[in-house]
Amino acid sequence: MSISLLLEMAASSDQDRTAVVSDELRFTTGELSALADGGAGVIAASGARSVAYVGTGGAMLPLLLFAAARAGVPLTPLNYRLSGDRLRELIDRLPDPLLISDDEYRNAAGASVRRALGSGEFVTAARASEPLSLSPDPEDIAVVLFTSGTTSRPKAVELTHNNLVSYITGTVEFAGAQPEDVALICVPPYHIAGVGAALSNLYAGRKMVYLRSFTPEEWIRLVNTEAVTTATVVPTMLDRIVGALSATPTPLPTLRNLAYGGSKVALPLVRKALDLLPEVGFVNAYGLTETSSTIAVLTPDDHRAARASTDEDVRKRLGSVGQAVPGIEVQIRSEQGAVLPAGQPGELYVRGPQVSGKYTGIGSVLDAEGWFPTKDLAVLDAEGYLFVHGRSDDTIIRGGENIAPAELEDVFVEHPDVHEVAVVGVEDAEWGQIIVAVVVPTAGTTPDPEALRTHIRNNLRGSRTPDRVVFRDHLPTTPTGKVLRRELVAELTLEPADQ
Structure with missing residues (x-):
């Protein structure tokens, strides 16, 4: 199964449902599907073997995800904050790319690329193009994401259609959202959380509202004007949202769930957020690029139980990333490779169909039994709650x-x-x-x-x-x-x- 079928299922279920809201753009599932078919035609006509995107995302991310999939080529969203030289270095590592960029980034990397279109040009061309909808092999590469390179040269992580679909179908109920459910997305398009949010919310039947340039004030405004029910933020955003709400208390009556992740969140901030928004269900989601997004979740019930408990072991779980999601196995191993029991720290290994562990030019780093070495130091408690203590390189x-x-x-x-x-x-x-x-x-x-x-x-x-x-x-x-x-x-x- 390819990721393009996720959109096909959503459109077949309710083609008139609003799927994406991004600034002035609003697409139904049917419109998004038709535009993706046209976009696939544009990509195929270019002769490109990959698609690179430089921009802030919004509606362009889901559109390009599905257009590239239906053209049978991988998509690579790139970090638009990088310098032109850094962007060109990454683009040069992609096979025969078609570069699509938002207007404000067209000069950053486009000069050296033979095939290049602005985002607006691509949408216009997609509306007029002969539609195309290939059916990629599930083991074909769907998305290539570069790691952040915080400790070394960025690696190009290859995620297959099967990796991504396994994550979605294993963690999300198809069309399980309520008609009034709205997701606010402000994570970057080049981060695995951005890719996961686009696929999972579409599959669940939840309207996606994009905030392409984050400020806490605009985030709060959109939650209320768009009647947002669920949102995902990174820790720095959560810190600023909590600061803004503390300074100017503002009711968020529709917000039911708020997920955070991407890096470790300080416990005082988590406790303050829980106390400030007691009606909101908080979710801590932990994952890696190589695992197609989330592999462990601390649920709203987990948060509330840990915050209220007098049992120190339960209270400590507020600092965990929760338990493994369905389909994911976890092990903690010693430096010698021995599997460690609960309570003993070591390196986290994970296994499951959503786990790629494969890099362009390097190949797979999975061991003989399919386990991926995350390079994260971690420990499991007796109930299977996972505590991540940072990178082994640190x-x-x-x-x-x-x-x-x-x-x-x-x-x-x-x-x-x-x-x-x-x-x-x-x-x-x-x-x-x-x-x-x-x-x-x-x-x-x-x-x-x-x-x-x-x-x-x-x-x-x-x-x-x-x-x-x-x-x-x-x-x-x-x-x-x-x-x-x-x-x-x-x-x-x-x-x-x-x-």
């Missing part, structure tokens, strides 16, 4: 002792003077690496570095005490909230130690 080795930054960060953010923090290892002649905490203070506070070090020492072993605490106005992050630790390490390496 581990600090100080004096021969392995230290996970998340262990310190979870304690730091409980201090009232700490709004955000990233803990990194910086090279040191004596210790190999030293521990440096980069702190964004809570507004209106001026924390004492020694007081913060004492806070850590009182809650963790003395070897976890940071060697240095430095302060910043903000942390460098990706658009999905992942801290760019390499940038911090490079910056701190050049600073005098007494800064």
Whole structure:
């Protein structure tokens, strides 16, 4: 089954249902399907073997997903925030691409591409083109996404039709949404969450409203004007939404569910959001590009139970990413590859039909039994709740002792003077690496570095005490909230130690 059949099913079920709202554009499922057929004709006529998209998404993302699928070529949404040189480098790694870009990004990467169209030109051409609707092999590549490259050169992840359809059909009930259900989408189109949102909401029968340029004020306005019932945000967005609602309390009467994910969310922020919006069901969704989106979910009931419980083991689950979704198996393994029991930390491995684990130019990294090494450090509790403690690449080795930054960060953010923090290892002649905490203070506070070090020492072993605490106005992050630790390490390496 190909992803194009997801749209065919939705259109056959109710072709007059509004599927997409993006600024002034509104498409029914029938209109989206017809336009995708025309778009497939445009792509086929170009002779391209892949489609690249540079833009902020909106209606263009679902349109291009299905048009490319029906043309039998993969789609690669690219990070429009990258420089022209970086974009050209990624485009050059794609086979015979047709580049489609929003007007404001046409000059960023289009000069060196033989086949290029503006988004508006593509839509116009699709309306006039001879329709085409191929049926790709389920094992053909549907989407190629570049990893963020926070720790290395971006890798091109290949997701097949089968990977993506397995995720959708395994986690979403077809046409299961209520007629009044509306999803607000503001995650970037080049992120797996953006791809997953487009496919899953269409399959569920939920109207999609796109917010292409996020501000908390506009997000709040759209929730109310479009009667949004469910929304997905990244942690930085959640932080800003909570800040805006705290400053100017605004009822959100239609909002039933709010999902967050993309990177770790500090527990104080989660607790504040739950208390601020008690009628909203919060969902923590964890996944990777290589797993076709979500592989574990902390449900609204899980959130409420953990927030209200007096049992410390249950309360801790508010900091977990929940339990594995249907069709996904998880293991925690030691450095030697042994499967570890509940309560013992190690590297997270996952397996299931939605898991790709394949990269262009590298091939599959699945082991002989189909398990994918996520490179995330994690632990499972006795009830199967998964706690993710960050990337194995981020581990600090100080004096021969392995230290996970998340262990310190979870304690730091409980201090009232700490709004955000990233803990990194910086090279040191004596210790190999030293521990440096980069702190964004809570507004209106001026924390004492020694007081913060004492806070850590009182809650963790003395070897976890940071060697240095430095302060910043903000942390460098990706658009999905992942801290760019390499940038911090490079910056701190050049600073005098007494800064």
